[in-house]
Amino acid sequence: MSFTLATWNINSVRLREPIVCKLLQEEAPDVLCLQECKSPVELIPMEAFAALGYTHMVARGQKGYNGVAILSKLPIKEVGAEDFASLGHARHIAGQLENGVTIHNFYVPAGGDVPDREKNEKFGQKLDYLTEMRDWFKASSPKKSILVGDLNIAPLEEDVWDHKKLLKIVSHTPIEVEHFNDVMAAGDWHDVTRADISEGKLYSWWSYRAKDWDAADKGRRLDHVWATGDIKAAAHSSRVLRDARGWEKPSDHAPVFATFDL
Structure with missing residues (x-):
């Protein structure tokens, strides 16, 4: 089974329903993981997504803040939702496909x-x-798993527009990168995107504050696709859909894609 997955911080799924539909129509990933949905689950516009073939969803929502959802053409069942650091925020959802991939x-x-x-x-x-x-993944030893999302950390020098200037800026500080790497090691996670695109600058986020984000290109790679070691070799065809940052009423993030042959 081969399936393509995308992850996208949408910055309000209801406000940006038209560009979610545009992505689903034009790119047609089998699974789309959304973050910062800013909506109770019952108000996510599933009717429009189902009309495009995305008839399955697992999600956690909040009014106006946070929120994560997995839209899928493929059957998917919820297998967990953790509240790390006891913040009371909707920041994690886990679903499992019929092939056993979590x-x-x-x-x-x-x-x-x-x-x-x-x-x-x-x-x-x-x-x-x-x-x-980190502690949760160390204890649970995930297998046959994929982790995606807006992790709000750009870990590598090539993941930011200026490494030295951003060392004291939240998202690229050494202590954040250390924590990021600890999470990866604890779950035997591997960076699928950088395995495919190993060299050069690569970003998935550009601030709304930039008058011309494309020309200035002061981006950061905050959005990630990981796989556990047992399935990392099944991943390929990673890409960032940079053009989506320039769509009408865009999110400040661009979708990140990967395909898995499992």
Whole structure:
């Protein structure tokens, strides 16, 4: 079985329903994982998505904030939703396909603006969230699993527009990257995107603050696709759909794709 998966921080699934439908029509991934849906589950516009063949969904929602959903053409059942760091936020949902593959969809806290947990509670929450992710995966030893989402960390020098300038900016600080790598190691996770696209700058997010985001190209790779070691060789054809950042009323994130032969 071969299936294509995409992950996208949509920044309000109801507000951006038209571009979600555009993606589903034009790119037709088998599975689309959305973050920052900003909607109760019952108000996610499933009728429009089902009309395009996405008749299955597992999700966690909140009014106006956070929220994660997995839309699928393929049958999928919910197998978990964790509240790491006890924040009471809808930031994780896990679904399992009929072939036994588990998909974890995450929206890791952004962490605020100041990279100091003493001065910024949100930064501490982000580090605590990642620590609990690490411990959970270490205890559960995931197999035949894929992890996707807006992890709000750009780990590599080539994942940001200027490594030196961003070392003290939340999302690229050494302590965040250390926590990110600890989560990867704990679950035997492997970076599918960089396995396919190993060289060069690669971004999935460009700030709304940039007047011309495309020309300035001051991006960061905050959105990730990982696979456990037992299935990493099955992944291929990774890409970032950069054009989606320029669609009408866009998210500030672009979708990231990968295909798995399993």
